[in-house]
Amino acid sequence: MIQPPATTPRPRRRFDWSLACLLGAVLMLACSCSAVGWNWDTPMSTVMPKSDFGKMTHEIFMLISWWTLGIFIVVEVGLAYVCWRFRDRAGAPIPKQVHGHTVLEVGWTIAFAVILLVFAIPTIRVIFKTQEAPAATALRVEVFGKQWWWEFRYPQFKITTANELHLPVGQTATFLLNGPDVIHSFWMPQLGGKRDVVPHRINHITLTPEVPGDYPGQCAEYCGVSHANMRFRVIVHEPADFEKWVKAQQAPPVESTDALAQQGKTIFSQSTCVGCHTITGVSAGHIGPDLTHFASRKRFAGSLMESTPDNIAKWVENPDHMKPGALMPNLGMTGEQGKALAAYLLSLK
Numbered sequence: 001m002i003q004p005p006a007t008t009p010r011p012r013r014r015f016d017w018s019l020a021c022l023l024g025a026v027l028m029l030a031c032s033c034s035a036v037g038w039n040w041d042t043p044m045s046t047v048m049p050k051s052d053f054g055k056m057t058h059e060i061f062m063l064i065s066w067w068t069l070g071i072f073i074v075v076e077v078g079l080a081y082v083c084w085r086f087r088d089r090a091g092a093p094i095p096k097q098v099h100g101h102t103v104l105e106v107g108w109t110i111a112f113a114v115i116l117l118v119f120a121i122p123t124i125r126v127i128f129k130t131q132e133a134p135a136a137t138a139l140r141v142e143v144f145g146k147q148w149w150w151e152f153r154y155p156q157f158k159i160t161t162a163n164e165l166h167l168p169v170g171q172t173a174t175f176l177l178n179g180p181d182v183i184h185s186f187w188m189p190q191l192g193g194k195r196d197v198v199p200h201r202i203n204h205i206t207l208t209p210e211v212p213g214d215y216p217g218q219c220a221e222y223c224g225v226s227h228a229n230m231r232f233r234v235i236v237h238e239p240a241d242f243e244k245w246v247k248a249q250q251a252p253p254v255e256s257t258d259a260l261a262q263q264g265k266t267i268f269s270q271s272t273c274v275g276c277h278t279i280t281g282v283s284a285g286h287i288g289p290d291l292t293h294f295a296s297r298k299r300f301a302g303s304l305m306e307s308t309p310d311n312i313a314k315w316v317e318n319p320d321h322m323k324p325g326a327l328m329p330n331l332g333m334t335g336e337q338g339k340a341l342a343a344y345l346l347s348l349k
């Protein structure tokens, strides 16, 4: 028989201030959330979904969250009970040992396998549903992830744009994800995504936006030094506004006859800009973003900066300074040339 260890007088326990401080901080955080009214509807939030895709993934997230909360409570209460019930007491015998208990081992292996199955079935269903091949009636958008910006093509409308994705509310859209360089990940937190954009193969996302708005998008796979600067905007329109946008994009660019803008056009068309960028009627490059309707877009350079004359001038003077690793070369433009180019680009409605 195992003898209990000889008892020795124990030192008096001191109050643990560090634990008290930690508990206090947690309680205060809980108070501030409920008293101030925690705002979950933030630009990068995934818990206030605005599409069917977002809702489906959110339902799975909540299912897993509630189950894991339940498991956490059961485990912690069980642990607390065992710690209290079998605590070390003077003269108490060692409790009955259950190591290698077959029924317990088999029981909790089966229980957790069943719980994982509860998570797996809806998860697999949503994965398949959201990457179905495009329905004939869906709006098709070809998404190209490039270091470090996004190109969006609408083959049925013959439109190409950059860093701004326009969608009509209530219509199913299918995104065909592709790219020329490295792996990126297409993510619109409030609408869905985080699906890899793999060079030279096509991945799909199918979703229906349900609420009009202006939502941020972000590359979610590390893809080089300016990964964090590879952003985009998603504008979900009412159907009539979407049609207006399509018509405006299909029309030839309207350029200003202002002297500075015309000087900018001359600089553009006589420099190497034309080798990389398309402006309908002026150039036909395909390496960089299509600039035909540059002024219709609020932001540029992977949605990094607002399209203001100052930002554009600074960008063309030294792209790498504004966006580390930018593949657009430094063409040695002066500040004056930059301002003229900005005037021209900002006239291309």
Ligand code: CUA
Binding pocket: 145, 146, 148, 183, 184, 185, 219, 220, 221, 222, 223, 224, 226, 227, 228, 230
């Ligand atoms: Cu593209 Cu990260």
